[in-house]
Amino acid sequence: MDIGLLMIAPVLLGALVGAALLVWWERRLLGWWQDRLGPNRVGPFGSLQIVADMLKLLTKDDWIPPFADRVIFTLAPAAVVAGMLMGFVVVPFGPGLHVVDLNIGLLFFLAMTSLAVYGVLLAGLASNNKYSLLGGLRSAAQMVTYEVFMGLSIMGVVILTGSFNLSEIVRAQQDVWFCVPQILGLVVFTLAGIAEAHRLPFDLPEAEHELTAGYHTEYSGMKFGLIMIGEYMSVILTSAIMVTLFFGGWLGPDFLPPIVWFTAKTALIICFFVLLRAAIPRPRYDQLMSLGWKYLLPITLFNLLITGALALRGSA
Amino acid sequence: MSDLAVTEAVAQPAVIGELGAKFGDDCQFQTTVDGIPTAWVPADRIVDVMRFLKTEVQSPYPMLYDLSAIDERLRQHRDGQPDSDFTVFYHLLSLERNEDLRIKVALPESAAALPSITSVWPAANWYEREAFDMFGLDFEGHPNLRRILTPPLWEGHPLRKEHPARATELEPFSMSEEFQAAQQESLRFVPEEWGMSQSTKHTDFMFLNLGPNHPSVHGAFRLALQLDGEVVVEAVPDIGYHHRGAEKMGERQSWHTFIPYTDRIDYLGGVMNNLPYVMAIEQLAGIEVPPRAQIIRIMLAEIFRISSHLLFYGTFAQDVGQMSPIFYMFVDRERLFTIIEAITGGRMHPSWFRIGGVTQDLPEGWDVMVRDFIDYLPARLDHYHKMTMQNGILKRRTIGIGSYNTAEAIEWGVTGPSLRATGSDWDLRKKRPYGGYDQFDFDVPVAHNGDCYDRCVVRVEEMRQSIRIIEQCLNNMPGGPYKADHPATTPPAKERTMQDIETLIQHFLNVSWGPVVPPGECSVTIEATKGWNSYYLISDGGTGSYRTRIRTPSFPHLQMIPLISRGFMIADLIAILASIDFVMADVDR
Numbered sequence: 001m002d003i004g005l006l007m008i009a010p011v012l013l014g015a016l017v018g019a020a021l022l023v024w025w026e027r028r029l030l031g032w033w034q035d036r037l038g039p040n041r042v043g044p045f046g047s048l049q050i051v052a053d054m055l056k057l058l059t060k061d062d063w064i065p066p067f068a069d070r071v072i073f074t075l076a077p078a079a080v081v082a083g084m085l086m087g088f089v090v091v092p093f094g095p096g097l098h099v100v101d102l103n104i105g106l107l108f109f110l111a112m113t114s115l116a117v118y119g120v121l122l123a124g125l126a127s128n129n130k131y132s133l134l135g136g137l138r139s140a141a142q143m144v145t146y147e148v149f150m151g152l153s154i155m156g157v158v159i160l161t162g163s164f165n166l167s168e169i170v171r172a173q174q175d176v177w178f179c180v181p182q183i184l185g186l187v188v189f190t191l192a193g194i195a196e197a198h199r200l201p202f203d204l205p206e207a208e209h210e211l212t213a214g215y216h217t218e219y220s221g222m223k224f225g226l227i228m229i230g231e232y233m234s235v236i237l238t239s240a241i242m243v244t245l246f247f248g249g250w251l252g253p254d255f256l257p258p259i260v261w262f263t264a265k266t267a268l269i270i271c272f273f274v275l276l277r278a279a280i281p282r283p284r285y286d287q288l289m290s291l292g293w294k295y296l297l298p299i300t301l302f303n304l305l306i307t308g309a310l311a312l313r314g315s316a
Numbered sequence: 317m318s319d320l321a322v323t324e325a326v327a328q329p330a331v332i333g334e335l336g337a338k339f340g341d342d343c344q345f346q347t348t349v350d351g352i353p354t355a356w357v358p359a360d361r362i363v364d365v366m367r368f369l370k371t372e373v374q375s376p377y378p379m380l381y382d383l384s385a386i387d388e389r390l391r392q393h394r395d396g397q398p399d400s401d402f403t404v405f406y407h408l409l410s411l412e413r414n415e416d417l418r419i420k421v422a423l424p425e426s427a428a429a430l431p432s433i434t435s436v437w438p439a440a441n442w443y444e445r446e447a448f449d450m451f452g453l454d455f456e457g458h459p460n461l462r463r464i465l466t467p468p469l470w471e472g473h474p475l476r477k478e479h480p481a482r483a484t485e486l487e488p489f490s491m492s493e494e495f496q497a498a499q500q501e502s503l504r505f506v507p508e509e510w511g512m513s514q515s516t517k518h519t520d521f522m523f524l525n526l527g528p529n530h531p532s533v534h535g536a537f538r539l540a541l542q543l544d545g546e547v548v549v550e551a552v553p554d555i556g557y558h559h560r561g562a563e564k565m566g567e568r569q570s571w572h573t574f575i576p577y578t579d580r581i582d583y584l585g586g587v588m589n590n591l592p593y594v595m596a597i598e599q600l601a602g603i604e605v606p607p608r609a610q611i612i613r614i615m616l617a618e619i620f621r622i623s624s625h626l627l628f629y630g631t632f633a634q635d636v637g638q639m640s641p642i643f644y645m646f647v648d649r650e651r652l653f654t655i656i657e658a659i660t661g662g663r664m665h666p667s668w669f670r671i672g673g674v675t676q677d678l679p680e681g682w683d684v685m686v687r688d689f690i691d692y693l694p695a696r697l698d699h700y701h702k703m704t705m706q707n708g709i710l711k712r713r714t715i716g717i718g719s720y721n722t723a724e725a726i727e728w729g730v731t732g733p734s735l736r737a738t739g740s741d742w743d744l745r746k747k748r749p750y751g752g753y754d755q756f757d758f759d760v761p762v763a764h765n766g767d768c769y770d771r772c773v774v775r776v777e778e779m780r781q782s783i784r785i786i787e788q789c790l791n792n793m794p795g796g797p798y799k800a801d802h803p804a805t806t807p808p809a810k811e812r813t814m815q816d817i818e819t820l821i822q823h824f825l826n827v828s829w830g831p832v833v834p835p836g837e838c839s840v841t842i843e844a845t846k847g848w849n850s851y852y853l854i855s856d857g858g859t860g861s862y863r864t865r866i867r868t869p870s871f872p873h874l875q876m877i878p879l880i881s882r883g884f885m886i887a888d889l890i891a892i893l894a895s896i897d898f899v900m901a902d903v904d905r
Contacts, residue, residue, distance in 0.1 A: 030640075033640065034639075034644070035643055035644055035647050036643055130522060130525075131524075134524075137546075200637060201637060201709065203637075207887070209531050209532045209634065209637065210532065210886050210890050211886075212531060278639055278640050279638075279640065279703075280637075280709060281636045281638035281707060281709045281710045281713065282637025283637075283709050283712065283713065284713055284885060284887040285546065285885065285887060286885065287709075
């Protein structure tokens with residue numbers, strides 16, 4: 001348990017600094033891919049840009065619109081960030097390197113990300129702004145749809161491992177990473193993960209070109225900062241969980257320590273998320289829903305069926 | 317040439333006979349410099365005449381191309397025209413005949429009212445509102461005769477001659493509490509005033525104010541939306557936020573000094589905007605433009621067409637959520653602007669065409685720059701095609717969304733690429749080659765579904781055709797002067813000014829006052845980036861225009877939005893807006 005307590009500070013700090021760095025890294029990466037520079041003025045390669053941004057956000061007027069529901073309006077961004085931070089609690093960064101080793105770790109992760117989505121929903125409703133309302137509605141619909149698949153898509157992994165414990169899941173991938181037998185689960189989990197993180201192409205609750213800024217139209221200053229940090233943390237968290245579930249977690253050849261493997265894999269997945277954002281247009285809201293119910297649901301059920309059948313055959 | 321009232325001219329268009337046969341003595345005819353048949357009809361017959369021309373006559377005139385008015389009270393040269401204080405003119409188009417027709421109605425100041433033709437042409441709605449706003453004319457029977465370009469509480473009618481053209485002619489502006497309160501109150505949104513109901517038996521509607529400041533309205537443009545969930549029940553456009561009184565400025569500036577204002581009408585079209593304006597003046601003054609100037613003009617106009625279409629292409633992808641293409645296209649546009657800068661010295665608004673030609677000759681090395689670009693762009697366009705047009709999500713977002721057919725397009729005055737997306741091959745550069753386009757070999761891209769996707773397809777293909785035109789300019793650039801040798805060209809030739817007094821005086825007058833253009837009326841239409849753009853100039857024999865009517869393509873295109881967006885979702889509406897390719901400066905002028 002000692003290691004867990006010791007891990008709290010580094011994980012907390014790591015998640016926050018990681019999210020901040022990711023803001024900068026994403027902008028640089030997008031700039032590079034889009035034939036432009038991106039932030040390159042503050043600090044080496046512009047890496048202190050986020051510090052400048054944070055200073056600006058901190059010194060802004062902390063304004064709550066008079067027509068908004070004050071309490072929920074203030075709590076919503078906190079819920080987003082708190083949910084995400086709690087999600088990091090169960091992530092195994094290396095063998096024994098985790099805050100807690102819950103035997104229901106995977107369920108805990110699902111519960112915490114749902115909490116964060118509630119934050120988005122509440123932010124949209126509490127703003128009492130029509131654009132925010134539409135964003136909140138979209139977020140609710142998206143949540144109902146994609147929570148289902150996110151849960152179902154990782155059941156295959158659970159069947160193969162026989163455990164909800166994330167460390168167990170990693171150890172079960174000694175021979176072959178689950179991205180091979182669970183390729184369908186990986187695809188669905190990736191899509192659901194983007195939808196949960198509200199990232200382009202599934203950023204419908206925000207959808208700048210349609211709803212100005214969607215659910216966070218009325219947010220400014222540090223409250224907006226929290227929402228933004230929450231979004232980037234959710235990218236990191238989703239990537240970390242993807243690595244844990246499908247890409248062998250900390251496992252890798254011995255010449256590098258496990259934590260480095262874990263970090264490198266997560267970083268690569270994050271870059272993939274950024275690439276998706278750069279490349280793909282945004283489907284319409286009903287198209288996203290029908291993609292979920294008409295294609296992803298059958299795929300996950302099929303995956304579950306096959307995995308279950310194979311597991312039964314193996315045990316028999 | 318000047319205006320003459322003639323009832324029987326030589327080789328007159330058939331429509332004059334047809335009108336004469338039907339309406340007899342009620343019709344009076346006028347000749348104009350542009351040769352467009354022009355008929356005066358009494359106010360009480362206007363609806364009959366319009367209905368006759370739209371539906372009854374053989375080979376009818378289905379498009380109401382333009383409608384506005386002229387304040388005639390100070391005009392000196394009106395030889396043979398009927399007495400009139402305010403003249404309302406209707407510009408009709410028959411694609412079948414490939415002919416224009418202008419109908420005029422004379423109104424006295426004491427009874428400045430006439431019947432509305434919205435019952436014949438729904439598209440007349442905005443035009444009549446504009447004429448009401450600008451001239452204070454009453455269109456009886458109009459469903460919604462409110463101000464359209466100026467704010468609801470504006471005093472006076474800007475295009476009346478007594479209305480000041482400069483703020484310095486007015487008292488210094490001050491805003492009292494009451495004034496501010498009244499203005500605020502006048503902006504209160506009452507759905508019923510916009511033709512929307514608050515609820516039906518089963519549904520309470522939500523009203524969403526999209527704009528005037530919104531990422532996807534491309535400028536200051538407002539749409540009032542009546543929503544049932546995310547479904548658009550009704551969309552009512554509100555324009556005028558970008559109105560700068562360009563037509564009024566046309567009356568204030570000299571012929572020459574108005575050129576820079578034209579650049580800012582369709583601010584993505586650059587020198588393309590100069591073209592119809594200077595061509596109209598050249599026709600009024602009888603200036604022959606030398607071949608080199610003509611080809612230089614075409615080359616630059618096509619460069620600007622590519623630049624404008626590239627911006628359209630990028631924002632179109634961006635508005636359906638694809639983030640990257642716009643950045644690549646801005647890099648390409650930057651290359652174009654480098655060429656434009658080398659040739660003209662300006663970038664987006666070079667104001668580079670002149671009455672009688674262009675400002676300067678092409679600089680040394682221009683051909684290398686242009687050749688580099690036309691070698692470079694096609695590969696990029698192929699790349700964009702894969703990235704954008706072949707993207708499944710983008711296709712699903714845009715195919716079958718916001719479609720209209722050719723008949724609807726013509727009915728609503730839709731022109732240019734948006735018309736050609738419906739299957740019509742009406743390109744003015746082919747059908748009525750102007751300014752030297754008859755010497756070029758190029759195709760007219762056409763698509764058939766008239767939806768958002770096809771509007772983009774046509775524009776993408778047009779860029780390839782523009783490259784072909786530019787390449788032909790490059791390979792066959794004629795020699796000779798870049799400006800006509802005519803007393804009315806500006807700035808006048810300077811070679812002999814220091815040798816004899818007459819040319820010195822001529823030069824002095826032309827530079828200080830500007831050239832005098834003989835009295836007359838002339839309208840020139842071109843195929844601009846977004847559709848057909850006309851300048852209808854009336855000269856009263858002075859150093860400036862008596863009336864400058866700027867007919868822009870974006871104005872009718874926006875009027876059509878409610879028709880093509882009802883029943884779609886908000887996300888579709890954004891795709892529709894993106895596919896229209898409008899510029900608010902081009903709408904409001």
